[in-house]
Amino acid sequence: MAAGRGGFGIGGPDSELIDEEFVHDTSSPHVAAMVPDLFTHPAPIVDPLRTTTSQAQKETVNECLPFLADCHQPHNDHGVSQLSRPRHAAFVRKWLDQRMSRHFVAVDASRPWFLYWCIESLDLLGEDVSQYGDRLVQTASWMQNPTGGFGGGFGQTSHLATSYAVILALAIVGGGALYDVIDRRAMWKWLSSLKQPNGSFAMATGGEVDVRGAYCAAVIISLLNLPLELAPEHCNPPGFNLYTGLANYVQRCQTYEGGISGKPDAEAHGAYAFCALGCLSILDSPDRIIPKYLDIPRLVSWTSSRQYAPEGGFSGRTNKLVDGCYSHWIGGCWPLVEACLSPGGETDSTTSLYSREGLTRYILNCCQDTTKRGGLRDKPSRLSDAYHTCYVLAGLSSAQHAFSYSEREGLEPWGVSSHTAAEQVFGEVDRVGTLHPVYVIPQSKVVAIKQYFASKSGF
Amino acid sequence: MPSKSKGAPKAKEQANTGSNPSSANPSNINPKTINERSAYRYEVGNPLASKKSEVGGVQGLSPTERATWTNLTYVRKAQDQKRLPLPNKANKDLWKSINESGVPLRGLDELEGLKFPGNKIYDWGRDRAGRDIGEYTPEQFKKRRGKRLRVTQLEVLGRQFQALRRKVGGLATLEDEEIDKERIRREELAKLRMELYGEKTGTYAQDPEWDDIEPVAQVEGEGALASIAYSDDYAEAMSYLRAVMAKKEHSPRCLRLTENIILMNPAHYTVWLYRFSIISSLNISIKNEIEWLNKVSLAHLKNYQIWHHRQLLLDHFYPLFDPVDGQPATADNSEEVKEFALSEMGFLKKMLDEDAKNYHVWSYRQYLVRKLGLWNLSEEIGYVETLILEDVRNNSAWSHRFFIVFSNPAHASSNPEIPATKFDPKVPADVTEREVGYAKRKIEEAPQNQSPWNYLKGVLARGGKKVEEMEEFCLQFVNKLGEAEEEVTSSHALDMLAEAWAEKGEKEKADLALRRLAEKWDRIREGKEKGGHAALIAPAHSYSSATSRSFHPPRPQKNLHSFGARREGRNRSKTDGYPPRAGDESASKARKPGAEHEGAQGE
Numbered sequence A: 001m002a003a004g005r006g007g008f009g010i011g012g013p014d015s016e017l018i019d020e021e022f023v024h025d026t027s028s029p030h031v032a033a034m035v036p037d038l039f040t041h042p043a044p045i046v047d048p049l050r051t052t053t054s055q056a057q058k059e060t061v062n063e064c065l066p067f068l069a070d071c072h073q074p075h076n077d078h079g080v081s082q083l084s085r086p087r088h089a090a091f092v093r094k095w096l097d098q099r100m101s102r103h104f105v106a107v108d109a110s111r112p113w114f115l116y117w118c119i120e121s122l123d124l125l126g127e128d129v130s131q132y133g134d135r136l137v138q139t140a141s142w143m144q145n146p147t148g149g150f151g152g153g154f155g156q157t158s159h160l161a162t163s164y165a166v167i168l169a170l171a172i173v174g175g176g177a178l179y180d181v182i183d184r185r186a187m188w189k190w191l192s193s194l195k196q197p198n199g200s201f202a203m204a205t206g207g208e209v210d211v212r213g214a215y216c217a218a219v220i221i222s223l224l225n226l227p228l229e230l231a232p233e234h235c236n237p238p239g240f241n242l243y244t245g246l247a248n249y250v251q252r253c254q255t256y257e258g259g260i261s262g263k264p265d266a267e268a269h270g271a272y273a274f275c276a277l278g279c280l281s282i283l284d285s286p287d288r289i290i291p292k293y294l295d296i297p298r299l300v301s302w303t304s305s306r307q308y309a310p311e312g313g314f315s316g317r318t319n320k321l322v323d324g325c326y327s328h329w330i331g332g333c334w335p336l337v338e339a340c341l342s343p344g345g346e347t348d349s350t351t352s353l354y355s356r357e358g359l360t361r362y363i364l365n366c367c368q369d370t371t372k373r374g375g376l377r378d379k380p381s382r383l384s385d386a387y388h389t390c391y392v393l394a395g396l397s398s399a400q401h402a403f404s405y406s407e408r409e410g411l412e413p414w415g416v417s418s419h420t421a422a423e424q425v426f427g428e429v430d431r432v433g434t435l436h437p438v439y440v441i442p443q444s445k446v447v448a449i450k451q452y453f454a455s456k457s458g459f
Numbered sequence B: 001m002p003s004k005s006k007g008a009p010k011a012k013e014q015a016n017t018g019s020n021p022s023s024a025n026p027s028n029i030n031p032k033t034i035n036e037r038s039a040y041r042y043e044v045g046n047p048l049a050s051k052k053s054e055v056g057g058v059q060g061l062s063p064t065e066r067a068t069w070t071n072l073t074y075v076r077k078a079q080d081q082k083r084l085p086l087p088n089k090a091n092k093d094l095w096k097s098i099n100e101s102g103v104p105l106r107g108l109d110e111l112e113g114l115k116f117p118g119n120k121i122y123d124w125g126r127d128r129a130g131r132d133i134g135e136y137t138p139e140q141f142k143k144r145r146g147k148r149l150r151v152t153q154l155e156v157l158g159r160q161f162q163a164l165r166r167k168v169g170g171l172a173t174l175e176d177e178e179i180d181k182e183r184i185r186r187e188e189l190a191k192l193r194m195e196l197y198g199e200k201t202g203t204y205a206q207d208p209e210w211d212d213i214e215p216v217a218q219v220e221g222e223g224a225l226a227s228i229a230y231s232d233d234y235a236e237a238m239s240y241l242r243a244v245m246a247k248k249e250h251s252p253r254c255l256r257l258t259e260n261i262i263l264m265n266p267a268h269y270t271v272w273l274y275r276f277s278i279i280s281s282l283n284i285s286i287k288n289e290i291e292w293l294n295k296v297s298l299a300h301l302k303n304y305q306i307w308h309h310r311q312l313l314l315d316h317f318y319p320l321f322d323p324v325d326g327q328p329a330t331a332d333n334s335e336e337v338k339e340f341a342l343s344e345m346g347f348l349k350k351m352l353d354e355d356a357k358n359y360h361v362w363s364y365r366q367y368l369v370r371k372l373g374l375w376n377l378s379e380e381i382g383y384v385e386t387l388i389l390e391d392v393r394n395n396s397a398w399s400h401r402f403f404i405v406f407s408n409p410a411h412a413s414s415n416p417e418i419p420a421t422k423f424d425p426k427v428p429a430d431v432t433e434r435e436v437g438y439a440k441r442k443i444e445e446a447p448q449n450q451s452p453w454n455y456l457k458g459v460l461a462r463g464g465k466k467v468e469e470m471e472e473f474c475l476q477f478v479n480k481l482g483e484a485e486e487e488v489t490s491s492h493a494l495d496m497l498a499e500a501w502a503e504k505g506e507k508e509k510a511d512l513a514l515r516r517l518a519e520k521w522d523r524i525r526e527g528k529e530k531g532g533h534a535a536l537i538a539p540a541h542s543y544s545s546a547t548s549r550s551f552h553p554p555r556p557q558k559n560l561h562s563f564g565a566r567r568e569g570r571n572r573s574k575t576d577g578y579p580p581r582a583g584d585e586s587a588s589k590a591r592k593p594g595a596e597h598e599g600a601q602g603e
C-alpha cells in the first residue's frame, strides 16, 4: 500500500555496477541445469525502440539476472536461495525495539504500520510474538483517540490506515487484554462519521476517499463485529448502513485495463486491487460478489500481466518495474480470484493462474538482503525496510500455500494448506507461516478475535 | 550558598588555631581555581576540621578545642534555624567563648567531615561541556556568575511582562514595542541558558505569542514500540500542535505552526488536515496557499498529502468561480477557470517532468479535469499526447487519455455510470474509430508494449466493437504460427488473436495461439494460458450486449455480470467449447463457474 511506505532508503548499490557481459554469459552448464532458461534469459520479444520505461526495465532485468541465474548464496538443487530467517527476524526486531533516530521523523505518522509490519513478519518467520503484548498495549493506548480510532501517535488524528494496522497488530499477538484496548463504541461512531454518500469511507475526518478506506473499514467492522447501522447522529438516508454502496464504489474503481484504481478515474494499481478484492470478499462470498461487481476476465488478464519474466516477480502497474511488495498486493489477489472462479468449493490446487515458481525465485533470490543488515526489499538495488519485509514474506506465504473457500455455518470459510501440486522449488525449511487471504494475519488469529467480539453483545 | 561566606578571615586568626592546612598557606591566598578557593575558605572557617580528622574525631581534641568546636557547631546550627534558645547567661558565655577562640562565626559548613570526591569541599557541578565548574579560574567563575545574575534579572523582567499582559487583558492590547523587547529578552535568556546549562529553550517557549499555550508533550514511557528519538524542535512543535488542536484553535499562529511542522515532516497527515481546517476558517487566499504548496511539493516529490490538500483547497474555493448562465463554471465557459486550470497544469507538468508516472499527480489531474470540466481543453489532450510521444510506454498517460476521452460527458452515459470495461452506447462511433486508429499506430511503434494493447481492448469494449475486427491488424505481428519458421513480434498480438479466433469460433486456431504463448512467447503466464479456467480466455468485451439490448440501469447486478453479459446472444458452444485441450478434465471442470453464472443471469 503506497500509503504506508516507509520510503526512507538512502539509495542502494548502483545498478550500473552490474556487468552486462556477465549477465548475458550463459555458458555455465551448471546454472542452466538448475534454473529454467525462462528465468536466466531476457524475454523472447524485446522491442528495439528505446524509451525511459524500456531503459528502466532493461536495467532491472540486468540487475536481477545474476541473482536469478547464478546465486552466490547457499541454494538448493533448483538454484533457489535459502531464507535467511535469523537475519530477517533480527532486522524487524530492531525496528520494533530500538529507538529510531531523529532522521526517521518522516515515519512519525506511520508508527502503527511498523507495529503491524514487524509483528506480522516475525510471525511469518515463526518467531514468538507474545512477548510484545504488554508493550503493544501500552503503545497502542497512546495512539487511540477518545473520539474513536487510532492515529499515527499520541495526539494525532485518527486514520483508517493506522487504525487498521494497530488492530491487526493487536490481533496477531491476540488475547482479551489486547483486544480490550480497542474502544469499540467510539470506533463505531467514528466509522459512522467517515462513511461517504458514495459508499466508501474517508481515511480520516476531512481525509481522502479511496479504495483503501473501503478495505480498511470492512476489515475493522468485521473483525470487531461492529453493528452495521450508522451511529444515530449520522443516520441520514434511512436504511443506509456502513456497508451500503461499498461494493458499488469498488466497482467504480475497475478500469478499462481490468485492474483496480485507488479511486474512480485513476490508473489500475496493484495495492488497490488487493484492497478492492479484500473488501468484496468480506462483504460476501468471493464467488458470489466478485463476479457481481467486477469484470473477471479483464481482472484476471490484468492481474496475470503483472508477472514478468525473467524476473518472476510482480509489478504494480502496466509497464512499471517488478517490486517485492507486489508479491503480496498482486500475489494476494490470486487466492481471492481463484476462489471466485470456484464457486462454493475447493480451488483447483493443481493449476495456478500465476507462476508460483517465478514468484518464489524472485522473492528468495532477489528480495533478500543476505548481508548482516537482513530484511527484504523491493529489488536488489534497494535497501530492505520493514514494509517490504512484511509484504514480501506475505507474498512468499501465498506462493507456498493453497487456499480454499467453503461456507460452513458459523465457521471460518477460508482454509489454507501447503501447496503441493506443482514442483516445489523452495526447501521445506523455508516454508513460512500461513495467512488469512483477506485479513493478512494468521487464520487462527482471525478466528480468535472474531469469536471474542461475537460473544460481546452490543458494546 | 557557600559563596555568601564573607571575606577572608585575617591571617592572624588563622595562626591562632594552630592548624596549618596546605590550602590555607598564605601562598594560596590567590587561588588558581574555585576549588582551591573553597578549600582555603573552608580551612579558614573551620580551623578545627583538619585537626579533628587528624586526631580521629572530636574525642581527640583538647578540651578547649572541643568546647570551641561544640559551641561553634551549636551557634551555626541555631543560626540556621534563626533562634538561639538559650537563657541569657548561657548565651553570653557562649559568645564569649566563641569570640575568644578567634574562629570566624561564619564559614563553609563542615559537612560532617566529609569531602566530595577528589577531596573537594564543595561540588560546583559541571558546565554544559562537562567541565567541573570548581576548576574554573576565579575570573571565569565571576563571568559565569554574572550570566546567572543576568538570567535572574531577565526572568524578573519576564514576570513583569506577564503581569502587564494580564493587566491590559492580553497580547493584542500590548504595545508592539513591549512585545519586541520581551522577545529580545527571551532570545538573550535562551542564549544564556544554553551557554550556562546546555539547556535548549524551544522556539515556541521563547515566543511571547505562545505564552498562553500549555504544551502537551508526548509521554509514552520506556517500553513504547517503534519509537522515535525526536529532535527537540520537532518534539516542541508537536506538543504545541496537540495543545492548539485540542482547543480547536484556528489562527494565523497555528497556520505558521503547521508550516513549521510540515517542513520538518511533510508526511504528517494530521498537520495537513489541521492546516486545511485553519485555511477554510480563516478564508486565506487560495493563491498564496498554492504558491506555498508548490514549493513544498517540488521539494518533496514523493509526498502525497500535498495532493489531498490541494484537492481540499480547490473544493473549498471552486464555488468562488462565478457560475455562467446558472451552469457551473468550466474551462469551456469561463476564462477565469481556464486560466486557473492552465496554471495548475503548468505546475503539474513540473511534477511530471520529475516522475512521469507519479500516481498521486495523475490522480489529482483526473480530479482536476472533472472538477473544472477540462474535457475539451486542447492543452490537456495535447499534453497527454506529448507524454505518449516522449514515452509510448507511459501507461499513466494512456490511462489518462482513456479517462478524458471516455469519461467526457459528451461521450459517456453518466446516469448510471457504466463500468469501464463495458459498452457505453453513448460513445460516438467516430471517437471509437479515432481511438482504435491511435492505439494501432502506437502499437506499430513498439508492438511488445502492452499499454496501447490494453488501451485498444478497452476502446473496443467501450465502443462495442468485436475483437475479431482486429484479426488482420494482429496478424502483422504473427507469422507462420505453429510452423518451424514461426515469427512473433508481439505476444499481445498473439493473445488478442486467441481472443478474436475464439470469438469467431475458430477453436483450433485459438488453441494453437494460446499453446504457443504458453510454450514460447509468454511462458510465465502458462498457468493462465493452459490452465483450467477456460472461462477466462473468452473475449472480455461485451459487444453482444451492445447489439442485442440496451443497458438496464436499475439492475446493475444483472447487466454488470461479466460472464453472463458477454455470452448472452452468442453461440455458447463457441466459447465454452474452448478449453486449450479438448476433453481435458480440468478444463471441463473449470467451465462450470461460467455455466453457473449464466444460470444466475437468467436472461
Ligand SMILES: [Zn+2]
Binding pocket: A323, A324, A325, A326, A378, A388
Ligand atoms: Zn515496493
